[in-house]
Amino acid sequence: MKKILFILAMICGAQIVAQAQAPAYTIHYTRDIFMGSWEIGVPTNNDFLNKTSAAGGRFEYRHMINPHVSIGVGLSWNSFEQHTSRKTYYSKDGGSAITTDVIKDIYTLPITAGVHYYFGDPHAKIKPYVGIGIGAQYSEQDVYFNIYNITYDNWGFCVRPEVGVIMPFNENVGGFVSAAYNVSTNKNDDFNISSLKHFAFNIGLAFSVR
Known part of the structure; x- marks a missing residue:
């Protein structure tokens, strides 16, 4: 009886040690991952508008197909x-002019399907990754002057390469940061926009579920 109790004690002790040595959280690669984040956008290529915007966000779904690769939207x-x-603006034919200050807006809504690759040990506490998304982008471009406004909307092809890091908090929740470059073919000749490009910096939460 003493031998049996001794063996049971040894087994329990080994399990406790193993649990203590195991990482507190690893990404569950048999699970789906839902991600939500705040996004800061930095326009890079058009003369129409170049001011950084903190008014942005992103939602993403990823499905792990093996320990290193996910697909999603x-x-x-x-x-x-x-x-x-305030300045004076002239019509194209030069027949009229208006002197006013102007507010310029661009709204973008990229929708992409993507694939991501995760580096290193699948059980590591910190998971760096790279990925790319491909899809379509809806955009509105607006100019407001005095009591008037001009509005255009269009669709374009979109590509979004990305790098990031996921940092687990517990068994189901982690934080992440990422940087992406959003490139689209949205075009507006009247506003001298040949394409829309911006850096996107994200910080948010990732939730894994079975």
């Missing part, structure tokens, strides 16, 4: 706004 939005000082 994502939806972002950004609202860019810039004020231009």
Whole structure:
């Protein structure tokens, strides 16, 4: 009887030690991951508007297909706004003019399907990754001057390469940070916009579920 109790005690002790040595949380690669974040956008390529915007966000779903690769879909939005000082604007034919300050807006809504690769040990506490999303982007471009406004909307092809890191908090929740470059073919000749490009910096939470 003493031998049996001794063996049971040894087994329990080994389990306690193993649990103490195991990481508090590892990403569950048999699970789906839902991600939500605040997004900061930095326009890079158009003369129409170049002011950084903190009015943005992103939702994303990823499904792990093996310990290092996931596929999924994502939806972002950004609202860019810039004020231009008072000046005189002339019509294309030169027959009329208006002197006023101007507010310029660009709203973007990229919708992408993506694939991500996660580096290192699947059980590591910190998981760096790279990925790319491909899809379509809806955009509105607006100019407000005096009591008037001009509005255009269009769709374009969108590509979004990304790098990031997931940092687990517990068994089901983690934080993450990422940086992406959002490139789309949205075009507006009247506003001299040949494409829309911006850096996107995200900070948010990731939730894993079975």
